[in-house]
Amino acid sequence: MKSRLTYAFLALLALAPALALAQSAPASGPRIVSSQEHMTNDTALDERLAKDWGLEPEEWTRYRHLMQGPLGIYSPNLDPLTALGIEARTSDERRRYAELQVQAEARRVEKLLIYQRAYDAAWQRLYPNLQRVDLSGSSSLPQDTLQPTRLAVFVKENCPACERRVRQLQAEGAEFDLYLVDSRQEDARVRQWAERVGVDPDKVRDRAITLNHDNGRWLAIGVQGELPAVVREVSGQWQRQ
Known part of the structure; x- marks a missing residue:
């Protein structure tokens, strides 16, 4: 009787590491959730970037596809409006992207000029005699x-x-x-x-x-x-x- 109890106790000791490993192993659920969250974050980022350029999400998707092809190889730094305008499929599309780009450029220049004035003033205060x-x-x-x-x-x-x-x-x-x-x-x-x-x-x-x-x-x-x-x-x- 005593030997059978001793054998059973030793068997349990042998199984203990396997039981502990099974309890500590992570479930597959969190990895699936993490992947889904990553996809959601990518979608949200694409929607925000599209909005920044005045584009619809599907237009942003097309821009990304274009930049993965020959256009992106020849001109890797093209902005979305230029890329979509170059590859416009109709005259209406071309006109739309041209107008969006003019508006974006006007906003950029306005901000740049405002900052240039601040830069000029700072330079005059700090380094009035330096080129x-x-x-x-x-x-x-x-x-x-x-x-x-x-x-x-x-x-x-x-x-x-x-x-x-x-x-x-x-x-x-x-x-x-x-x-x-x-x-x-x-x-x-x-x-x-x-x-x-x-x-x-x-x-x-x-x-x-x-x-x-x-x-x-x-x-x-x-x-x-x-x-x-x-x-x-x-x-x-x-x-x-």
Whole structure:
């Protein structure tokens, strides 16, 4: 009798780890719920992003599908309105996306100008004698604030021809907006380039010359050829000067 009890007790001890593991193992239910919650969160995010751009959820879905195809490979950074406008299936769609984009751009420019004024005031208080890099550049200003004869000058680092061209323009008394291509959004990089070629700080302060990050503008205007490039907008088209 005693040996049978001892055997039963040892058997229970052997089963104890398995019982504990079974009790501590998580049920499959929470994993299913978590997956469902993830899908719900993704749907809510898509709906919010669509609303931010003035789009319907199905339009946002189409935009995502478009960017997974050739359009996304050729132009990976296209915004939803441009992508949908390029791939519009009807003239009504194209007109709708164009109007939405104009409205969005108007709001963006208004906010940018408000911030630019705050930036200008802060710079004047903190660094009144230091050359300033224009956050917006002339490309961000409404068309009616631009001077028709204003030149845009695109340059790059390690480019002696670029330096010579800027010195020549300044000697001629030209007013222009200078864009450093591939500036990496580093203000110091733009200022150092301008100082190296002798851009007059007084002209920068008076905005006769502005210093700007390129922000992809050189590629966007579609002018062919090597840098430096001195261009002017003529009848809606950018042309080399």
